[in-house]
Each structure stands twice: as C-alpha cells, then as structure tokens.
Amino acid sequence: MTVPGWVWLVTVVVILGLLAFDYFFHIRKAHVPTLPEAAKWSAIYVGFAIVFGVLVWIFGGAQMGGEYFAGYITEKALSVDNLFVFLVIIASFRVPREDQQKVLLFGIVFALIARTLFILLGAALINSFSWIFYLFGIILLLTAGNLLRPEGEGDEEEANNFIVRLAKKVLPTTEHFDGDKLSTMVDGKRVLTPMLLVMVAIGGTDILFALDSIPAIYGLTQNVFIVFTATAFSLMGLRQLYFLLDGLLDRLIYLSYGLAAILGFIGVKLFLHALHENTLPFINGGEHVDVIEITTGLSLTVIIGVLVVTVIASLMSKAGKAQNAINNARRHAESYLDLTYTSDPGERERIYQLLLNEEQHILTMDRKYREKAKDVDKIREKVAAAHEAHKSYLSQ
Template sequence: MLELPAWFEIGSLVVLTLVLIGDLLLVVKRPHVPSFRESTLWVVFYVALALIFALLMFLLGDAEHAGQFIAGWLTEYSLSIDNLFVFVIIMARFAVPKKMQQEVLMVGIILALIFRGIFILLGAQLIENFSWVFYIFGAWLVWTAIQQAFLHREESAEENEGRLIRMLRKRVRISDDYDGIKLRTTVDGTRMFTPIIIVFIAIGTTDLLFALDSIPAIFGITQSAFIVFTANVFALMGLRQLYFLLGGLLERLEYLKYGIAFILAFIGVKLVLHALHVNELPFLNGGEPVEWAPEISTWMSLGVIIASMAVATIASLVKARVDSQRRGATLLDEVPRFTEESRGSEH
C-alpha cells in the first residue's frame, strides 16, 4: 500500500479543524432549530465532503487507502447514529428546550472528538508495541455486539447515569430551570448549577462508552492512525444536523441495533483472525503466526458493513409501515363498534 503525501495529511487535518471551528461559530452566533431543508443540505454537504476526501485518497494513494477510509467512515457513521439515538433519549429525559439542543449537541460532538482522539493515540501505541492487543480488541467488540443485540445497552447506560445524577444532586445545588446554556445561575440570591450540567455529564459518559466501541472497531479495518482519525471526524461532522433531520425517524429504526451488532461482531472476528496472523503469544502455536487463519479483505469488510446497515434500515422501515397499517386497521375496526354502542345507548 502506497504512503499518502505528508502535505495531504497535514492539509486535511488543518481543513477539517477549520470546518469544525466554523460549524461551532455558526451554532454560537446563530442558535436556532434548523429546518428540514437546512438540515438536509448540511448532511448532504458533509457526506459529499467525505466522498471527495475518499476520491483524493484514491488519486494520491491507492484503492486500498480509499476503501479503508470508506469502510471506516461507514462503521463510525453507523455507531454515531446509535450514539445519536442515546442523545435523543437524554434530551427528552431532561426536557432540554429545542432552541438549546444545537449547542448541547455541539458540546457532545466536541467531547466525542476529544475522547476518540485520546483512544486513537492510545490504540495506535498499543498496536505498535503489543500485537496481542488485537485479541483484546476483538473479544471486546464481540462482547459489545452481544450487549447491543440482547442486553439493552441503552437501559444499562441509563441506570448508570441515573446513579451518577442522584449522587450529584445530593452533593451539588442544582436549579430546577435552565438558564440558556449557562452552567451556573443565581436563584433567590444563591449561586447554583443549572440542569445543563447533568445533561453534559450524561452526554459525556455516553461519548466515553461509544469511544470504547468505535476505536477498536475501526482499528479492525485499518491500522493507519490518520485514516482512523479522519474517518471519526467525518462521521461526527453533520451529526448535529442529522439529529434534526431524522427527528422521530430514529425511533422507527428498530432493527438498527442488530445491524450495528452484526458489524461489531464481524469486525471483532476479523481482529481475532488478524491477531492469529501476527501472533506472538508463546502459549499459542509456539509464538509463531497461525498461517491457516483466513484474512478478511477491506473490500469484503466494506460489503458486509453496507449490506448490514441496508438490511437493518429496510427491515426497520418495513416493520414501521406494517405496524402503522395495523394500528390504522385496528382504529377502523373500533369505529363501527363505537358507533353501534353509541346508538344502543341512545335507545
């Protein structure tokens, strides 16, 4: 695989930083609830930007670079949508006003970038010095996939947040009402925190949990720290607009978690197979690489990721439509019954 030019990597990081700063300034200067059209245009812009970036990687590097970026970006994008679903739950649970949600989401995205950046640096160092870490990453992803599919990770995350928030309320004075995006306010002459501090803590812990999943997942696709970081940045860019674009649609994507779980399990298996190929553990095959273990290519990974998300999304939308038709049929059945009962009571 050819190396990407240093000027391209440095230039890309500079441009991405400027785009993120511009997005942040837009939120600060013009806080509002974006319309459906505005959200759509922004999401399309960021997706197009990612595809242009992939094309540049193909032209300046090779197809393998481009394939790894697209596979990593789609994996991180799917996990970011899952992250977004938890953001929706947090916003609803703490009754965050609509006009404040853009700022809260931007804080969530910045925290996610910070946590993922830290884990990328740690992960890259671990991989470089300890090849056996692939076994741990693989096992962690398979366990996460099981949690995602069968153990209701959102509910357990809510329980943990609930304990943290109860503990916080006992030790810190928190007002009942928000004061814009301010962390502190004055109520009857007493300085205290606003409920936004609880929202930020809930979102921060959520970001931390998802970073623990997302970084091993993308390291299962590529070991290039540059591709890992840029794929994460592109996955998080436009997430704020996607929140307003999807709206209630997220609740209809019932099978999305199974698609994500399958992707995580697949990448987990891929990591274990890769670990066997670079095996150095003395108690396994005498510390020698396991030659018979199959290698899963980048393009196969890309195909599995796209197919999993497509099947999960289509199945969710079909089920939502069937459920809607059933509810409509049930209501139609109840109307004549109600009419007959009404007539009977008149007589």
C-alpha cells in the same frame, strides 16, 4: 503508507474550521433547525467526507481509500446508534428544543477529543503488543452480543449516570434552564443549570462509545491517519443528522441487529488478524497461524450490504410502522400536555386533532404489532393523560 506532516496539519485545520463554522454560524444564536436546513447541512457534511475519501483514494491508492470508506461507513452507522442514547438523555433532562444544538455540538467536540486519545492509545498498544487485537476482538464480540439483548427498563436511566448523580450531590444545581447558560443566579447565589449536567451525561456516554468504536475501526485498518479522519468525518454533521432523523430513529427497529452483525464480523476479522500476527507463546508456540485474511474490499461489501438490508427491512416492517405511529402519538400527547405556555385554543385543538388522527391510524394496524411496540404501556398512559387534560380544558 506514511502520511506527511503537512497533510496531517491541513486535515486537522479543516476539521477544526468546520467545528468553528458550525458554532459561529449555527449554534451561537439558539434556534430550532428546520427540516430543509438539517437535510441540506447533513448532505454537505456527507459530501465533505466523500470528497475527502476520493482524495485519499487518488493520492493514497485503492487500499487506503477502501479502508477509509469502510471505516467511515462503520463509524457513521455507530454514530446513528449513539443518537438513540442522545435522544434519551435530552428528553430526560427536557432540554428546550432551541438549545439542543449546543448540547449536541459539545457532545461532538467531546467525542472527537475522547476518540483522538483512544486512537493514539490504540496505536501505541498495537505497536507494542500485537496481542491487543485479541482484546479488541473480544470487546467487539461482547458489544455485538450486548446489542442483541432485549432492551430493559433501565434504558430511561441513561441520563442519571454516576457522574451526573455525583455532580448533583457535590455541586449546587437548579432544576430549571436559563437559556443555554451553564450557571445562573438563584436567591443571590450562583448555581449550575441542568444544561451543564446534560453535557456531563453526554460526555460520559461518549467515552463509553469510544470503547466500542475505536476497536471497530482498528479492525478495518491500522493506519492512524485513516482511523482519525474516518472517525472525525463520521462525527461531522451528527448534530444536523439528529434533527433530520428525530422521529424516524425509532423506525429503524432492526438497526441494533445490523450493527451487531457488523461488529461481530469485524471482531472475527480481528481474531484472524491476531492469529496471523500471533506472538502469544501458548498459541501455536508463539508462531503465526496460517489463517485467511479478510480483505478491505470484502469488509466494505459486508458493511454496506448489512446496513442496506437492515434499513430496508426496518422500513418495510409492519412492526416498524406500528412503532413509528405509536411514537408519533406519544409526541403529540407530550406536546399537548406541554401546552401550558399558550392560551390559543386553535393551537391546542390542532395538536389534539393530530393525536386523534394518529390514534385512528394505529387502530388500523395489526394488533400483534401494536402490542409489541417499545414502551407501549407508558405511551398509553401519556395519551390517556392528554385526553383527560383535554376534557378538563373543555369543562372550564
């Protein structure tokens, strides 16, 4: 179905309007969003996406509407996975909590720009070379396999990527933030703050994310309007979702397996579609191959089914509960060690008591699940450092 130009224009204006609203009414004044605020706005943006999908279904038909919702759900799931990396980057640079919203909004805008360029490039390649579906399928299958790999020690180095290292060498930078400013004055000289480096790190990872997400959604639909809108609306509200899920993301221990299953499924679908549209001379003499075509309805069912099973399995898992408790202990330990800014003994004792309570909770859990938790040795070191700091404080 051809989408009229005025529909494109209205859609783009609405998306830009939402981004502008986000900036002028939420980001300009640095603050830490409360849980109710993050939950409310996350729900509002999801509501916008659903209403838009219903309109697509009504005016574009069931096929087009189904493709939109399949694409939106897939891209939203991938964007939640991306939040894990954002967490690592923001934590590595120690971005002040009240300034994290600006970093995230920049990441969303940059991701939207990067994905738009990849969408246009993908559309041009599809129109010119039908064999590109084979390449897209390979990319998704490789990505699915990568998600199944055990996490390595290099995960903590996400923030120190090549672009950031180059920027540090070439440009004068300071180790300290100055609010949400990108540059500041040090000894009479203008230097860059870590805020700019954080944005560079997130921008670089956004490009890598686009290499996975765009082939995934093109595996569900070749309608450029649906690809663009599903991608754009999946990014809307990602900032609020970050603060809503912060502290809970680690609980979704099976999310990578679910995403691997979804990307693998879409990769197979792409291969089947490529065989159906085949023009490569060394495959069936350049003629199409009679294979089954996976319908949009089946795709939507598989995607929703896999995500539901993944989330329920993660929340019910004893390993997931242990991981969540251990990460809570890590957060309390880090908060205690960062209490150098306060001399209030009540606040110090409150944080330390939270750490003690979480440790007692962890000891009630099965040992095998405690020992298998991610980064458990590093977390133990931080907890031990917090105990030592508390002893030192009491001895003063």
